[in-house]
Every structure is written in C-alpha cells, then in structure tokens.
Amino acid sequence: MPVKQNNELKVWQRRDRNHQLRVWFMYLVGVAIFMYCWFVISESTTWYFVYDAPRIAADIGGRAWPPRWSYLSELWEPLWDTINVATIGTALALVFAVPVAFLAARNTTPNKTFLRPLALLIIVSSRSINSLIWALLLVSVIGPGIFAGTIAIALRSIGFTAKLLYEAIEEIDANQVEAITATGASRAQVIVYGIIPQIMPAFAGIVVFRWDINIRESTVLGLVGAGGIGLQLQSSLNILAWPQVTVILSLILVAVIISEWVSAKVRHAII
Amino acid sequence: MISNPALRYGLLLGTLIYLYFAVGSYDVNWSRVYEGLDRGWKFIAAFSHPDFSTRWTDISEGLWESVIMTVTSTVAGIAISIPIALGAASNLAPKPVYLLCRGIIAVSRALHEIIVAILMVAIFGFGPLAGFITLSFATIGFLAKLLAEDIEDMDRTQAEAIKATGAGWLQWINYGVQPQVMPRLIGLSIYRFDINFRESAVLGLVGAGGVGATLNTAFDRYEFDTAAAIIIAIIVIVMALEYTSSIVRARVQ
Numbered sequence: 001m002p003v004k005q006n007n008e009l010k011v012w013q014r015r016d017r018n019h020q021l022r023v024w025f026m027y028l029v030g031v032a033i034f035m036y037c038w039f040v041i042s043e044s045t046t047w048y049f050v051y052d053a054p055r056i057a058a059d060i061g062g063r064a065w066p067p068r069w070s071y072l073s074e075l076w077e078p079l080w081d082t083i084n085v086a087t088i089g090t091a092l093a094l095v096f097a098v099p100v101a102f103l104a105a106r107n108t109t110p111n112k113t114f115l116r117p118l119a120l121l122i123i124v125s126s127r128s129i130n131s132l133i134w135a136l137l138l139v140s141v142i143g144p145g146i147f148a149g150t151i152a153i154a155l156r157s158i159g160f161t162a163k164l165l166y167e168a169i170e171e172i173d174a175n176q177v178e179a180i181t182a183t184g185a186s187r188a189q190v191i192v193y194g195i196i197p198q199i200m201p202a203f204a205g206i207v208v209f210r211w212d213i214n215i216r217e218s219t220v221l222g223l224v225g226a227g228g229i230g231l232q233l234q235s236s237l238n239i240l241a242w243p244q245v246t247v248i249l250s251l252i253l254v255a256v257i258i259s260e261w262v263s264a265k266v267r268h269a270i271i
Numbered sequence: 272m273i274s275n276p277a278l279r280y281g282l283l284l285g286t287l288i289y290l291y292f293a294v295g296s297y298d299v300n301w302s303r304v305y306e307g308l309d310r311g312w313k314f315i316a317a318f319s320h321p322d323f324s325t326r327w328t329d330i331s332e333g334l335w336e337s338v339i340m341t342v343t344s345t346v347a348g349i350a351i352s353i354p355i356a357l358g359a360a361s362n363l364a365p366k367p368v369y370l371l372c373r374g375i376i377a378v379s380r381a382l383h384e385i386i387v388a389i390l391m392v393a394i395f396g397f398g399p400l401a402g403f404i405t406l407s408f409a410t411i412g413f414l415a416k417l418l419a420e421d422i423e424d425m426d427r428t429q430a431e432a433i434k435a436t437g438a439g440w441l442q443w444i445n446y447g448v449q450p451q452v453m454p455r456l457i458g459l460s461i462y463r464f465d466i467n468f469r470e471s472a473v474l475g476l477v478g479a480g481g482v483g484a485t486l487n488t489a490f491d492r493y494e495f496d497t498a499a500a501i502i503i504a505i506i507v508i509v510m511a512l513e514y515t516s517s518i519v520r521a522r523v524q
Contacts, residue, residue: 020412041340043404084296249386257377
C-alpha cells in the first residue's frame with residue numbers, strides 16, 4: 001500500500017505515482033477518442049437544421065395532434081399480420097434452433113471437430129445480422145409481403161434461441177442423464193427422458209422471451225416492405241400524415257406493452 | 272408440465288385453431304417465390320466471392336461511421352443512464368422520481384430503434400447525429416433498467432456503514448453504492464457497446480448514418496456480391512467485439 005511522506009504526516013494513497021499516471025493517461029486516451037468521434041459526427045451534421053430542431057419538433061407535434069382515431073379501423077388487419085409474423089416466425093425458428101442447439105452443446109454434440117463449429121457458425125451469423133437486414137434481403141429475393149417478414153424473423157431468432165438453449169443444455173445435471181443411460185436407453189431415449197425434462201422450463205422461458213422481442217421487431221419490418229403494421233407507418237410517413245402516425249405509434253406501444261406483460265406473466269408462472 | 276388435462280388440451284386446441292387462421296391469412300405468391308429462389312441462390316453464391324473493391328469507399332466510410340456512432344452513443348448513453356438508474360432504484364429514490372425514471376425506461380424500451388430513428392431524422396435531419404441520439408436513447412432503456420435492478424439487489428449494510436460515518440448523499444452514493452455495482456456496470460456497458468454496433472448497422476436504412484444505407488443500395492441494385500461483402504464485414508466486427516467483450520467481462524466479474 002503506497003504511503004506518501006508529507007513532512008511529518010504519512011498520507012495513504014490508493015495507487016503509487018506511476019500507477020496513478022497510467023490511470024490518468026488511460027482517461028486521456030478515452031476522452032481523446034470520444035472527442036475525435038464527436039468531431040467526425042459534428043463535421044457531417046448540418047448544424048443549421050439542429051438549431052432549428054425545437055421548432056421542427058414542435059411543428060411535427062402540432063401536426064400529429066389530435067390523432068386521427070378513425071384510422072384505427074384500417075389497422076386491425078396489419079396488426080393481425082404483425083402478430084402472425086412474430087408468432088409463426090418464432091415457431092419456425094424453433095424447428096431449426098432445437099437441433100442446432102443440440103449440435104452446439106458440448107455434452108450432446110455428436111461430433112466436436114466438425115458439427116459443433118458448424119452449429120456455432122450458424123448461431124453467430126444468424127445473431128449478428130439484424131432482422132431488418134434479413135428482411136431487406138428476403139424482400140429482394142422472394143418479393144415483398146408477410147412471408148418474407150416471417151422468414152426474416154425466423155432466421156434472426158434461430159441464433160438467439162439456439163444460443164440460450166445450448167447454454168441451458170450444457171448446464172444440465174449429468175447424474176440424471178447417466179441414470180437414464182444406465183438403464184440401457186438408446187441415444188434418442190436419453191435425450192427424450194434425460195435431457196428434455198431438464199431443459200423444458202428454460203426452453204419455454206426462452207420461447208416467450210424471444211416471442212416478445214419478435215413482436216417489437218415485426219412492427220418495423222414493413223419499413224423495408226416485409227408486411228405488417230410498419231407498411232402503414234411507412235406510407236403514412238411518406239404522405240406526411242402525422243395524425244395517422246400518432247395512431248400507429250400508440251397502437252404499436254400498446255401491442256408491445258401487452259406482449260411484454262404476457263411474456264413476463266408466462267415466465268413468472270414457469271420459473 | 273401442465274397438470275390439468277382440460278387446460279392442456281384446451282391450449283393445444285387453441286394453438287391449432289390459431290395456426291389455422293394465421294396460416295390462412297398468408298397470401299404467398301409461390302411463383303414469385305420460385306422465381307426468387309434463383310436470386311437467393313445467387314446471393315448465397317455471392318458469399319464465396321464477396322466484392323469488397325467496387326464500392327470500397329462507401330463500405331469503409333459507412334462502417335467507420337457506424338463505429339463512431341457506436342462509441343459516442345454508448346458513452347453518452349451510459350452518462351445519461353447512471354442518474355436515471357439511481358432514480359429508478361426503489362431503495363434510493365423517492366416515489367415520484369422513481370415513477371418518472373421508470374416511465375422514461377419503459378418508453379425507451381417499447382419503441383424500436385428504427386422508429387425512434389425515423390422521428391430523429393425528421394427532427395434533426397439526415398446524418399449520424401440522428402443515429403447518435405437514437406442509440407443514446409435506446410441505451411437508457413437497457414442500461415438504466417439492468418443497473419437499477421442491480422442497485423436494488425445491493426448489500427444494504429455496506430451502504431449503511433458509509434451513512435453512519437456522516438457521509439453526505441453524494442459521498443454515500445460514491446462510497447457505499449458505486450463500488451458494489453461497478454463490475455456489473457462495466458459488464459453491461461461493454462455488452463451494450465456490442466448491441467449498439469449491431470443496431471447502428473441498420474439505422475442507415477432510414478437515413479440515420481452508418482453502413483445500412485450502402486447495404487440498402489446494394490440490395491436495391493441486386494449487387495449481391497457487394498451486399499455479401501458488407502454482411503461479412505458486419506459479422507466479422509460483431510464477432511471480434513463479442514470476443515473482446517467476453518474477455519473483459521470475465522476479467523471484471
């Protein structure tokens with residue numbers, strides 16, 4: 001513990017001089033990086049627009065109020081589509097995510113040198129690409145509509161659910177698996193009776209959690225043409241119909257809050 | 272799992288009815304899908320020969336802008352999140368402050384980044400500033416919520432000991448609370464840095480800066496080899512970030 005001699009007085013310090021200088025230097029580097037990044041952003045910003053922003057915001061706010069509630073009647077069908085995109089997308093993702101998770105888990109993978117890295121690669125590439133990018137790609141490949149949106153949601157969800165699921169599989173109690181194996185069960189029987197009952201609660205939790213996220217994501221897929229309520233949002237924005245935008249945003253907010261509430265309830269009931 | 276058979280079969284039946292109606296509302300143009308398969312295959316094939324060179328300036332500028340937006344918005348987001356997290360911890364804040372801060376967190380979590388970005392672009396104009404504000408705002412919902420939960424879980428006796436020495440409110444926070452939540456805060460910040468990069472890659476779709484605009488153009492022109500190059504670049508950066516963040520998180524926690 002470094003102690004500084006100040007005349008007669010001994011003063012305790014947390015770090016000695018060199019260590020303290022190094023810490024300050026790190027702070028300096030951090031601040032310099034931030035300032036540089038901020039400088040770049042500032043360079044590519046038209047500050048005139050930013051000074052004008054409060055007026056613009058007030059203007060948009062003024063146009064958006066009162067909301068045109070009669071528009072709500074045209075929104076039920078897109079909302080139904082949006083929920084379907086999220087739900088069917090989650091279900092489709094599970095069909096692929098479960099086998100991938102079993103291939104990726106260290107204790108269940110049949111082949112550590114080839115299949116496990118392959119499964120991990122599937123998980124990583126599915127996770128790193130945002131569902132909007134998947135939707136963009138699918139709209140350009142199979143055409144616009146909720147089918148493209150569903151596949152996009154499914155592709156994005158595979159990585160997420162498979163990752164959480166394989167971590168759950170790796171944390172199971174090996175004794176139970178051993179007990180089932182000792183009875184002479186085949187590999188498939190071990191999975192069904194030894195592993196699945198142990199991961200079932202985690203699995204259900206992961207599914208509703210992802211479903212909740214997917215509701216949120218499917219509301220914006222329409223912006224790139226993949227169907228749902230985002231399509232209405234895009235067209236309302238294009239014609240600057242701000243009262244309609246208010247209605248759509250409120251509906252999205254309500255849908256997201258309800259889905260979050262449902263998912264929290266279900267997870268609470270399981271755990 | 273569900274012991275009541277009526278509920279179990281009821282749920283199953285309900286699911287089947289839902290599936291029937293949900294799948295029925297799909298209107299898939301199979302001939303269009305079939306035509307598209309050819310293009311889909313071209314896209315997959317493009318991953319074997321990604322084209323980094325043709326649009327290299329656009330790609331590198333876009334990626335650089337994404338990284339810069341990520342850095343600034345994560346720093347700003349953390350700076351805003353900490354006071355909000357203190358306000359949203361029920362054991363520190365009085366009731367009105369608690370409700371206000373929880374309200375901010377709820378709004379930030381409920382609105383998707385892209386929707387916020389659209390509004391910000393409308394208000395602040397095109398460019399990375401709109402993306403910066405969007406990501407900073409989105410960071411609050413994530414960081415402040417998890418940090419507030421960590422503060423609520425902290426050990427009360429340590430905080431009380433500091434208070435017993437006659438510390439003021441700021442000293443109490445700094446010496447009684449902050450050391451307990453610091454490891455978690457660092458871990459969450461690094462994780463959020465990760466997420467912000469991923470999100471910044473799509474903000475360009477609505478004009479809020481970053482590589483998304485280049486990607487959008489590439490898809491619109493069916494330049495799949497350029498699109499593949501951008502996606503590969505994103506995946507590589509995300510993997511590198513995830514790898515470093517896992518190392519740092521393992522060290523602090």
